[in-house]
Amino acid sequence: MPQLEARDAVVRVLAIELKASESEVRAASSLRKELGMDSIAVANVLYALEEEYDCELELDGVVRLDTVEDLAGVLSNTPAPVSH
C-alpha cells in the first residue's frame, strides 16, 4: 500500500481508538507523548488495521514505533493478502 494511503488509514483508525477527530492526529505525532497511547492501545490499533485490511502486519523486526508515520510505514510495508 502506498505510504500516503497507509497514513490516512492509520490516522482514521487512531482517531477511532482515541475518540478524537482525524485533524488532531498528525503524521509526526508521537504515539506516547502527544497522543497518550500505551503499548496496549498500540496493540489494539495494529489489530484494528489488520482486521480492516485483512492482513498480518510485519512487526517482528520493527524496533521503532514512535510516531503515526512509523505505524503507517508498517502498514505500507506489509504485502496485501493473496486473494483466492
Added chain:
Amino acid sequence: MARRAPLARVVGHALRAYLQAVAPSVRLVGAEAAESTWSELRRTQADRRFLLYYWTEAGLPLMLYGSREEGLLGRDLAFVHDDTLGGRVTADVLRRLGRRAWLLRHRHAGPLARDLGRLIRSSESIGIAVDGRGPYGHVGAEFARLAERCEAVSVPLGIRLTPAVRLRLAGPVQLPRAGAELTLSVGAPIDCAVDSRTLRSRLQRGLEVASSMAGTRSGVLTRAASAGA
C-alpha cells in the same frame, strides 16, 4: 545480548535446583480454602477466561505452590513473563518445572505490540505479575488497561511466605527457607467494567486485601495447628 541468555539460564538453573531441594520441606497452609474458593469461582464463572494477578515477588512461591497443587495453578494456566533478565529467569524456571510460559518481548515496540495483541485476543487463562519493571507493590497503569481489554475475570492472589530469603534480581524475589510455610489467598474477583483509573485502584485494593488475608490466614492456621499438636 549474547551474554544475557546464558546468564538467565544459569540463574534459572540455580533457582530451580534450590526450589526443588527446598520444596518438599515447605508446608502449604490454607491450600484447601484456596482451592475451594477457586473451584467455586470456576463453577460460577464457567467458560470465562481468568486473569490471576499477583506481585512480582510472589512469582516463584506461586510456581512452587503450582508444582505441589495442580488445581488453582494447574497446567492449563500460562504464566506471562517478559524478556528482561528477571522475566527470562522466570521463564527458565517455568520450563524446568514443566509449566507453560507466555512471552512479552518488551525490548522492541513491534514485537511487543504483536505479543500484547495475541495475549488480549487469546482465550487462555493467564497468571501475571502486575508490578513488573516497577514500581513494585503498585498495580501498573498498563496492567489495568490489559485487564480491561482482556475481558477476563481478574482474580488477585496474595501469598505469605515465612521464613523467606528476599533477593533483588532485576525485581524482588522471595525464596522459601527450608521448613517455610507458604500461604495462598484467592481474593474476590474484580469487576473490570469501569474506567481505567477506577479499575487500577480496584485491582490494587483487591491485591492488598488478598495479601493481607494470606498473612492473617497464615497466623490463624499456624496457631490452630500448634494448639492441636
